[in-house]
Amino acid sequence: MNSDKITKGVLLSVSILILMLAAGMVYSLVSGSIPAFKAFGLKFIVSGDWDPTYGHEKYGALPFIVGTMVTSIVALILCLPLSFSTSLFLGEYFKGTRVARILGLLVDLLAGIPSIVYGLWGFYVLRPWMISLGIGNQGFGIFTSSLILAIMIIPYATSLSNEIISMVPNDLKEAAYSLGATRYEVITSVIVPNARSGIVAGYILAFGRALGETMAVTMLIGNTNLVPTGLFQTGNTMASVIANQFGEADGLKLSSLIAIGLLLFVITGVVNAIGKFIIKKMS
Amino acid sequence: MRVLLSFVLAVVLFTSCQNSAKKSGKSGEASSNVKLTAAGATFPMPYYNMLFKKYAKETGVETTYGGIGSGGGIRSLKDKVVDFGASDAFLNDQQLAEMPAKVLHIPTCMGAVVIAYNLPGVDGLKLSNELLEKIFMGEITKWNDPAIKSNNPDLKLPATDITVVHRSDGSGTTFIFSDYMSKISQKWNDAVGRGKSLKWPTGMGAKGNPGVAGTISQTNGSIGYVGSEYAFAQKIQTAQVQNSSGKYILPSIESISAAAKGDIPADTRVSLTNSSDPDSYPISGFTWIILYKEQNYNNRSKEQALATVKLLNWIEGPEAQAEASKVNYAPLPQAAVEKAKAILKTVTYNGEPLLK
Numbered sequence: 001m002n003s004d005k006i007t008k009g010v011l012l013s014v015s016i017l018i019l020m021l022a023a024g025m026v027y028s029l030v031s032g033s034i035p036a037f038k039a040f041g042l043k044f045i046v047s048g049d050w051d052p053t054y055g056h057e058k059y060g061a062l063p064f065i066v067g068t069m070v071t072s073i074v075a076l077i078l079c080l081p082l083s084f085s086t087s088l089f090l091g092e093y094f095k096g097t098r099v100a101r102i103l104g105l106l107v108d109l110l111a112g113i114p115s116i117v118y119g120l121w122g123f124y125v126l127r128p129w130m131i132s133l134g135i136g137n138q139g140f141g142i143f144t145s146s147l148i149l150a151i152m153i154i155p156y157a158t159s160l161s162n163e164i165i166s167m168v169p170n171d172l173k174e175a176a177y178s179l180g181a182t183r184y185e186v187i188t189s190v191i192v193p194n195a196r197s198g199i200v201a202g203y204i205l206a207f208g209r210a211l212g213e214t215m216a217v218t219m220l221i222g223n224t225n226l227v228p229t230g231l232f233q234t235g236n237t238m239a240s241v242i243a244n245q246f247g248e249a250d251g252l253k254l255s256s257l258i259a260i261g262l263l264l265f266v267i268t269g270v271v272n273a274i275g276k277f278i279i280k281k282m283s
Numbered sequence: 284m285r286v287l288l289s290f291v292l293a294v295v296l297f298t299s300c301q302n303s304a305k306k307s308g309k310s311g312e313a314s315s316n317v318k319l320t321a322a323g324a325t326f327p328m329p330y331y332n333m334l335f336k337k338y339a340k341e342t343g344v345e346t347t348y349g350g351i352g353s354g355g356g357i358r359s360l361k362d363k364v365v366d367f368g369a370s371d372a373f374l375n376d377q378q379l380a381e382m383p384a385k386v387l388h389i390p391t392c393m394g395a396v397v398i399a400y401n402l403p404g405v406d407g408l409k410l411s412n413e414l415l416e417k418i419f420m421g422e423i424t425k426w427n428d429p430a431i432k433s434n435n436p437d438l439k440l441p442a443t444d445i446t447v448v449h450r451s452d453g454s455g456t457t458f459i460f461s462d463y464m465s466k467i468s469q470k471w472n473d474a475v476g477r478g479k480s481l482k483w484p485t486g487m488g489a490k491g492n493p494g495v496a497g498t499i500s501q502t503n504g505s506i507g508y509v510g511s512e513y514a515f516a517q518k519i520q521t522a523q524v525q526n527s528s529g530k531y532i533l534p535s536i537e538s539i540s541a542a543a544k545g546d547i548p549a550d551t552r553v554s555l556t557n558s559s560d561p562d563s564y565p566i567s568g569f570t571w572i573i574l575y576k577e578q579n580y581n582n583r584s585k586e587q588a589l590a591t592v593k594l595l596n597w598i599e600g601p602e603a604q605a606e607a608s609k610v611n612y613a614p615l616p617q618a619a620v621e622k623a624k625a626i627l628k629t630v631t632y633n634g635e636p637l638l639k
Contacts, residue, residue, distance in 0.1 A: 051482040052453075053475065123501070138446050138502045140487055223451035223488030234487045236451075244490055248354045248453025248479045 026265075033259030039252060044259060048227040052245075052253055059256035061263060063227045067235040068264070070228065071142055071217065072210035075149035076203060082150070083157040083206075084199070090158070091165030092191060093183075104162070111155035119216035122148040127220065135232055140222035143231045148220055149210045157206035164198030165191055197282035204275035211268050214239040238264040317590040322349035323356020323369030326455055326510060327570045330392055330612050331369070334603050335594075344590050353455050354479075360386065360573055363581045366591045367574040371455030372479075373552040374573065385576040387630065389623050390551050390569040391598055393613040395511040395539045396460045397566070398522040401499050402426060402441065408522040409435050409531045415524070416468040418506060419447060420475075421485030426504060441504075448498050448507030451488025453479040455570075460508045463556035463566045508566075511539060515611035528561040535564070539613035542567035551622055567613070572598075578632045585632050592630050592637045599623045 036044055036059060047060025086107060094100040126148060130139035168191050176186045192199075214237075222234025223244060238260050246257055321331075328350040335346040348369075351359070356368035361382055373388055398415075400408060405426075410418075411434050417423040423430055427440045450457045461477040475481050489498040492513040499505045500519075511534055514521060523531035532538050542555045542563035557565045572595060578588035597603055604614040615623070628638050 049482075052480045053478040053482060055476065123497075127501070138444075138487075138505070218451070218490065223490075224486070225482070225488075236488075244451040244488070245453055245480060248352050250354055250358070 029258060029262040029265060033255055033262045035252060035255040036259040039255075044256070045263070050225040057252055059253065061238070061256070061260050063225050064236055064238040064241050064260055065263065066227050067142065067221065068211055068237040068239070068267075070231075070235075071145045071149055071221070071237060072207055074143065074146035074231065075153060075210045076207050078146060078150035079154050079157055079206065080203070083154045084161065086154070086158045087162035087165055087199075088187065088191075091162040092187065095166055104159075107155050107158050109155075110151070111159075115152070115213060115215040118148055118152055119219035122216055122220045140220060141232050141234045142221065142228050145217045145221040145237075146231075148216050149213055152213060152216065153206040153210050156209050157202050160202030160205065161195065161199040164195040164202070167198075168194045197278050201275045201278040201282070204271060204278065208268050208271040208275065211271065212239055212264065214243050218243055317344050317586055319344065319346040319366045319587075319591060319594065320349075320364075321346060321356075321367050321369060321572075322351050322359045322365050323573075324353045324371045324455060324570060325350040326371050326394060326512065327369060327392060327612065329512070330607060330610050333606060333610060334598060337603075337606070338594060338597060342593075344594060346594065352453075354453075357573070360575070366583075366587065367572050367595070369570065369572050371568070371570050372458050373569075373571060384580065386573050387576050387626050388551050388571045388573055389595055389599070389626060390543075390571050390615060390619055391623075392604070392607045392615060393539050393543060393555075393567055393569055395534050395542075395564055395567040395613070396456055396463070396508045397511050397514045397519070397534045398506065398524060399496060399499050399509045399514060399519045400506040400522055401503060401520070402443070403503070405438050405440065406520070407435075408438065409525070410522045411525045412467040415464065416471055418445060419464065419485070420468075420470065421447070443504035446502055446505040447483075447486025448495050448502070448505050449483055449486050449488055450480070450491070450495060450508075452490050454491075455479065456492065456508065456510045457481060459556060459566060459568045462554055462568075466557045511613075512611040524565055526561070526563055526565040527557050527559055530561060532562070532564045534566075536608045536611075536613045538562060538564035539567045540616055543569065543616050543619050547619055547622055549622065549625070551619065551626065569615075569619075574630070576630060577634070578630060578637065588630075588632045589637050592627055596624065596627050596638060599627070 040047065040059060044059065045061055045065070047058070048062040049058045049060045050063060051058045086103070090100045090104050090107075094103075122144065127139035127144060130144050135141075135143060172190050172194065173186055176190045181189070217237050218240040221236060221240060223236050223240065224234040225236050225241065228235035242257050242261055242264075246254070249257055328348065331348050335348060339345045349355075349359075353370040353372055356365075356370050357374065357378070359365045360368035363383070369391075374382070374386060379386060398410060402408070414423070414431060414434055417430060424445055425442055426445055427442045432438075432440060458477060458479045461471075461475065461481055464475070465472040465477045474484065486507075487498075489495045489507075492510045495507050496509050496513060496517060496519055499507050499509075506522075509519060513519075514534070515536075521534055523533050526532050541560045542558035542565070544560045544563070545558055547553055551569065551571070553569075555568050558567065574591065574595070578591065579585075599615070599620050604620070607614040628636060630637050
């Protein structure tokens with residue numbers, strides 16, 4: 001009896017502590033970004049002018065918002081064919097075989113590689129390939145970052161859709177086969193319609209992960225604080241500019257960086273909420 | 284930021300307290316009770332750490348230094364959580380007025396910003412003021428541009444694109460570089476100006492000296508700026524830069540020290556870029572330790588204050604200055620040492636000078 005009460009009390013206080021931590025984080029982000037929004041208003045979000053020089057300081061987050069959105073969207077597009085075919089392979093064609101188990105393990109392993117290792121590989125291997133293909137500004141830029149991001153989010157997109165695809169009831173598939181459907185027809189008219197919302201949710205979660213990725217992107221994007229005009233231009237992302245500049249920042253600049261952090265927090269929060277909502281609706 | 288900073292300092296203080304507890308249990312020497320805490324610029328950190336270690340061995344006074352950046356060093360002194368701070372840029376009049384008490388600047392050594400480039404087979408690149416402006420403003424985009432050729436008639440320059448690499452993080456290195464550029468180019472001064480981070484007209488950013496140097500070494504046709512202490516240690520290919528006398532000078536310990544041979548104001552707050560000395564490398568500067576003139580604050584003991592001043596006086600001495608070049612910093616010229624020692628004599632405790 002007594003131990004039950006203690007357990008309950010501990011669990012309750014721990015949950016409250018986590019809630020307070022989250023609330024405190026939001027509070028410090030909001031209070032820290034107030035000076036920036038006071039100084040620039042909503043122009044902070046739509047202005048592309050980032051000029052930290054003392055005397056004529058001006059901060060606009062647009063280059064970083066565009067950089068983050070573009071790299072993540074392109075990464076999602078690049079990752080789609082790879083991870084979709086992988087999840088079909090694992091969840092349908094070779095379901096339960098040893099090949100699928102090994103491949104599944106390898107895909108999960110991709111998720112465990114630290115960001116900085118992807119960055120190093122991108123810097124020393126991927127970038128020289130880009131240069132020899134003549135892509136972009138000396139191999140740096142939006143596209144190179146998107147490519148590395150695509151590889152990084154493959155496991156997140158794959159594992160969820162793989163699970164959903166293997167959960168499609170066998171009765172439905174067998175019914176389709178008994179009607180004379182080919183395997184391709186079963187995939188397009190039974191599996192994909194049934195697993196659609198789960199697959200979409202998987203990609204949204206993977207997208208949310210791409211938004212906040214910092215280290216590997218910083219090493220490859222070129223860190224140019226301008227709104228990129230093309231896929232092969234250098235640019236910068238929200239997470240990357242914060243990581244780069246917070247050290248020596250103070251005053252209005254620090255507040256602007258915190259405001260970018262708040263915007264990133266809001267964007268990833270919304271994206272994750274949409275993903276969770278779709279999963280909930282499906283189940 | 285301030286919360287983070289105070290956390291870092293709390294950790295530093297806490298660990299140093301632990302050390303002192305351990306030590307006093309063992310030996311019980313009077314001098315080992317004094318612990319100094321300092322924080323600031325990362326640029327002179329290897330030099331300071333070496334000096335503090337040496338000083339601790341000789342006198343028993345241990346100093347903990349946190350490399351948290353020049354801005355952090357100034358904030359820490361303002362919050363009175365350190366015995367002294369360190370900064371690569373001197374406090375301007377407005378910053379001095381914002382401090383709670385009078386602050387003194389003590390130069391400790393010199394460093395420079397070198398122009399590093401990656402052009403295989405091209406040695407001894409000479410950069411005039413005009414070329415530096417045009418390359419870093421993005422007006423020249425090819426290495427075989429007539430402007431570069433006419434300045435370097437002996438070199439075989441390829442038709443490679445110029446890729447400018449700059450710092451992506453805020454840095455005193457960027458400040459010294461942009462301070463120099465603002466002095467030699469009106470156009471740069473109007474369009475970009477000086478600061479620890481800038482609105483770059485061209486090029487790409489990389490983090491820290493290692494990031495910039497690494498990107499340059501990996502990128503054919505790139506050019507950028509790197510702190511001299513890092514460039515010397517890594518033996519990076521550097522360009523000769525035209526100084527105010529028109530001479531082309533390679534950065535070296537001697538040519539950097541020469542930049543401080545001219546007139547220095549009594550408070551040593553001076554930018555040494557584009558120095559008038561004919562043998563000086565023009566993108567050079569001091570790095571400073573900053574401390575309060577009146578040392579009795581925050582209940583500091585007189586012992587603590589005396590240890591602070593004695594340490595700084597030792598840093599200005601021949602033994603410590605001789606160590607500078609061993610770790611690729613340039614020692615102070617004698618005139619600057621005299622000025623620094625004179626300033627230290629004005630440091631007081633309850634109004635009385637600590638050094639005689």
